[in-house]
Amino acid sequence: LGPAPGGGGHLLLPTGEGVGQALAEGARRLGWRVTRRVAYVARPAATLAKDGLAALAAGRVEAVLFFSAATARAFRRALPPLLVRSLSDIHAIVLAPKIAAALDPAEWARISMAMRPHQDAMLECLARREDGDAVIRS
Known part of the structure; x- marks a missing residue:
């Protein structure tokens, strides 16, 4: 991800619950307007297959x-x-x-x-x- 275009671009960032914050912050530092939305929730399995x-x-x-x-x-x-x-x-x-x-x-x-x-x-x-x-x- 490079710097945002001249007027600042808008980035939609669908992520998993609890992840993606660092990526969103990095994009904001590059001038992007970021809308981060949780698209999925992962739950660990209690046992292995x-x-x-x-x-x-x-x-x-x-x-x-x-x-x-x-x-x-x-x-x-x-x-x-x-x-x-x-x-x-x-x-x-x-x-x-x-x-x-x-x-x-x-x-x-x-x-x-x-x-x-x-x-x-x-x-x-x-x-x-x-x-x-x-x-x-x-």
């Missing part, structure tokens, strides 16, 4: 990608206590430092952060299956 739990229990999960700190926290809360130790063999890949901070490094085999905050950078990190970009803990 049965097939995901089965894959974790069987040791078939090699990596987990986290795109938000809220998702990382919700994943951990939904994980049954008996499966926590399965994380020690799994590579966590995160999009940003705030997301890495939401994970307990002692629980994971490795936590890596993509060099760019973009899905493609996370997939590149996954494809390499090595130290990837920035290794938080190895």
Whole structure:
């Protein structure tokens, strides 16, 4: 998002509940008139899907990608206590430092952060299956 046009442009910013404030503030600093509206509300699942739990229990999960700190926290809360130790063999890949901070490094085999905050950078990190970009803990 670049500077607003000469007279200031109007930006409609539909967001999820509790997100988008920083983007709206940044746009305002660039001269945009921002109307931010909540378009959806996300609620964390109380449990993980049965097939995901089965894959974790069987040791078939090699990596987990986290795109938000809220998702990382919700994943951990939904994980049954008996499966926590399965994380020690799994590579966590995160999009940003705030997301890495939401994970307990002692629980994971490795936590890596993509060099760019973009899905493609996370997939590149996954494809390499090595130290990837920035290794938080190895």
